[in-house]
Amino acid sequence: MNKHQFKLPILFIFFLVALLTLSSCGSNQPTAKDRVEDYVKAWQKQDFSKMYALLSKQSQKSIRKADFVSRYKRIYEAIEAGKLKTSIKENTKKEGTVQLKATLNTVAGPVKFSQSVQLKEEKRRDKQNWYINWNPSLILPKMTTGSRIRVDTLASTRGEIVDRNGEPLAVNGTAARIDLVPGRMGSDSDKAATIKKLTGLLGVSKEQIDQALAASWVKADSLVPITTVDQAKTKLIKEATELPGVVKTEVSSRVYPDKNASAHLTGYVGKMTAELLKEHPNEGYNANSVIGKTGLELLFEKQLRQHDGAAIILLDPTGAAAGTIAKKNPVNGKNIQLTIDRNVQDAMYAQLKKDAGTGVAIDPRNGDILGLVSTPSYNPNDFVLGISSSEYQKLSNDKEQPLRNRFTAASAPGSTFKPLTAAIALTHKAINPDTQIAISGSKWQNNSSWGDYYVTRVNHDPKVNLQTALFKSDNIYFAQTALKIGGSAFASDVKKFGFGESLPIDYPMRKSTISNDGKLDSDSLLANSGYGQGQVSVNPLHLSLIYSAFVNDGSMIKPRLIKTNDPPTFWKKNVMSAGIAQLLNKDLIQVIDNPSGTAHDAKINGLTLAGKTGTPEFKKKQGESGRENGWFVAYNTDNPKLMVTMIVENTQKHGGSHYVTPKVKKVFERVLKK
Known part of the structure; x- marks a missing residue:
């Protein structure tokens, strides 16, 4: 056989394999x-x-x-x-x-x-x-083929907020929903009269009520929800439900029993909005969720929020349950117990409610915050239940700004700042506390470069030592003391007291500052800063922490808002020596005990208090009359339990700090003199 006879079949086989491969790839x-x-x-x-x-x-x-x-x-x-x-x-x-x-x-x-x-x-x-x-x-x-499903919501509850003694501040309760039953409203004229009265009582428009009654699902015996009100408004509820066809239905609601007294502290919850849903994607919220809007309700939203469960139930063709496809158990929110004492909170609010101001109370030994009050205030229950646009506008446009949280702010502390100036001066040995400083007259300037500007004082003592300067609140003494310390040293030392820092607390507070740029480069600014004017700005809680050093041998206590059994800790240790702290503590007692002391009207028989007044002025030009705020910080000295820092705005026609001292006195009497 010719050897070429074998080549053709082999080539043909390769061709077929390649063709089949290509055919397979092509399909x-x-x-x-x-x-x-x-x-x-x-x-x-x-x-x-x-x-x-x-x-x-x-x-x-x-x-x-x-x-x-x-x-x-x-x-x-x-x-x-x-x-x-x-x-x-x-x-x-x-x-x-x-x-x-x-x-x-x-x-x-x-x-x-x-x-x-x-x-x-x-x-x-x-x-x-x-x-x-x-x-x-x-x-x-x-x-x-014939089965269906049903989704059941397994309800959970939001965590509650209580004070140190378990007294309620933000809890789960009930509210009164005002409903209409169309079939019981009587004739058209009766119906019109009822709607007219309800608009006045409830602050709901006629259009809203008409729209609710016109809904496609409404029948003669339907309960048609109109609005929800606070259960405590018993008179309003009684007047409404006496109208034909009006009934009350109890519904679950967040309740704030302390109302206006703790409004800025607790804040309030509200219904989820489309904007908030976008801000909280994939966090388990839905359009029916409730979320913290302000205050502690917002700050502790993650701990307080509830997570409803759900079950997907399989139904047979008759609608009977045939099994569970999936189930997620509900998770209740965590309860929060604060260090706040509702008795202290209410005592401060009672003194401040007619004014614009703020009150902060702490236990200076352990840092427990006992009270945080801001006035004027509002009722957080109104916001939870759905405040009307007219009522909200009224609050928003109020010149006293009831929606503003004043205890988080910072402002000029006036003479309440003087003990801090004294502590820094004594640390640097810039002054001798016993030395009598000669001061002539009621006004002083460092040199002629100050032009028309002078530091003024109320007292006219020809010679003043530290104690007298404190209990008589001598501005000139502390202006001169600040100059003796020096701008660089003063600006540096206030940082040791936490100036320029955030306070170590979950509730955000405004930082305290010594000046706009943190420096004290000019003599006039330095002198003014020595007695708490110039550009000094202090948060009231921060001031309380500074004063806590006077009872803690020179260390500033670390504040705490959540109740704990942990031992107290210090935020700033040894900001002054124990000796300086004890010396200033004795001098601050004289502010109240000495008949010439600026807070002598706060003296309580049988209860020794120490403290300092302040009346910062806000004037465009020296010598002119202007706005003043009244400050007073006080604490009991024997087994210290309570320190109150209170500020009242616009006291220029009420005696400055002398308007505040009796208020603080009444707080101590209510809380400690039982």
């Missing part, structure tokens, strides 16, 4: 696994129309496209279907069978699928491909 038909992956991609996007297109002809005969799409959409909206994760594995032993494992996030937690998906090869539009034999268990596991 590029998806596998069953590929088709399930296409179905899953559409499923993840909840593209139900595309999913339907991938069903076999037999499956499409069992359910119309419109029914398929609407059923998926209705159920997935109800269960709040979210992310879908899948694992797909082809069964190599059985062609057209794919093992699908999937996890679908829902309102009731993850729903897990583990199914063997059957596919069928069908020819459509001259193309052979795989199509899915679908059944309802691919909507949710265990579902059949």
Whole structure:
């Protein structure tokens, strides 16, 4: 045989193999696994129309496209279907069978699928491909043709806020919903009269009531909600429910029993808004959620917020429960117990409620914050229940700014700053506390470069030592003392007391500052700063912490707002020596005990107090009359338990700090003199 006779068949075989390979590549038909992956991609996007297109002809005969799409959409909206994760594995032993494992996030937690998906090869539009034999268990596991689902909300409760003794500050209670029953409202004229009276009583417009009554679901015996009011408004509720067709329904509500007295402290909750939902994505909130809007309700939202549970219940064709597809248990919010003493809080509010001002109370030995009050105030219950736009505008436009939180602010402390100046001067040995300094007259300037500006004082003592300067509040003495310390040393030392720093507390407070740029470069600014004017700005809680050094041997206590059994700690240790602290403590007693002391009217028989007054002035030009604020800081010295810092604004016509001292005295009498 010729050797060339073998070449042709071998070449022919190679040609056939290549041709078959090319033919196979050209067809590029998806596998069953590929088709399930296409179905899953559409499923993840909840593209139900595309999913339907991938069903076999037999499956499409069992359910119309419109029914398929609407059923998926209705159920997935109800269960709040979210992310879908899948694992797909082809069964190599059985062609057209794919093992699908999937996890679908829902309102009731993850729903897990583990199914063997059957596919069928069908020819459509001259193309052979795989199509899915679908059944309802691919909507949710265990579902059949006639079954349905129900989603039950498993209610949880928001954490409550209580004071150190367990007294309620923000709790879960009830409110009074005012409803109308159309069939009981009487004739048209009676109905019109009732609506007119309700608009006046409830602050709701006639249009709102008419719209509520005109809703499509309303029947003669329906309860039609109009508004919700505080249960404590018994007179209003009685007047409303005496009208024909008006009834009261108790509903769950957040309640603030201390009302205006603790409004700025607790803040309030409100309904979730579209804007807030955008700010809190993927955090479990929905349009019906309640969220902290201000104060502690906002600051401790993560701890206080509740997480409702949910259950997806499988129903048989009769509507009876046939099983649970998924369930997520509710989680209640955590309760918070504060160091606040509601008795102290209410005592300060009682003294401040007719004025614009603030009160801060602490236990100077352990740092417990006993009270934080801001006035004028508002009732947080009104905000929870839905304050009317007219009432909100009234609060917003009030010149006294009742919505403003004053205990978080910082302002000029006036003479209450003088003990700090004294502490720094004594530390630097810039002054001798016993030395009598000669001061002539009631005004003084360092040199002629000050022009028309002078430091003035009320007293006219020709010679003044530290103690006299403190209890008589001599501005000139402390202006001269500041100059003796020097601008650089003064600006540096106040930082040791926490100036320029955030206070170590969860409630955000304004930082205290010695000047706008943190420096004291000019003599006049330095002199003014020595007695708490110039550009000095102090937060009232910070001032209280500075004064705590006078009873803690020179260390400033660290504040705390959450009740704890942990031992107290110091925020700033050894800001002054124990000797200086004890010396200034004795001098501050004279502010109250000495008949010439600026706070002698705060003296309480049987209870020794130490403290300091201050009357910062806000004037455009020296010599002119202007706005003044009254300050007073006081604490009891024998086994110190209470320190109160109180500020009242615009006291220029009421005697400055002398308007405040009796108020603080009454707080001590109510709290400690029982």
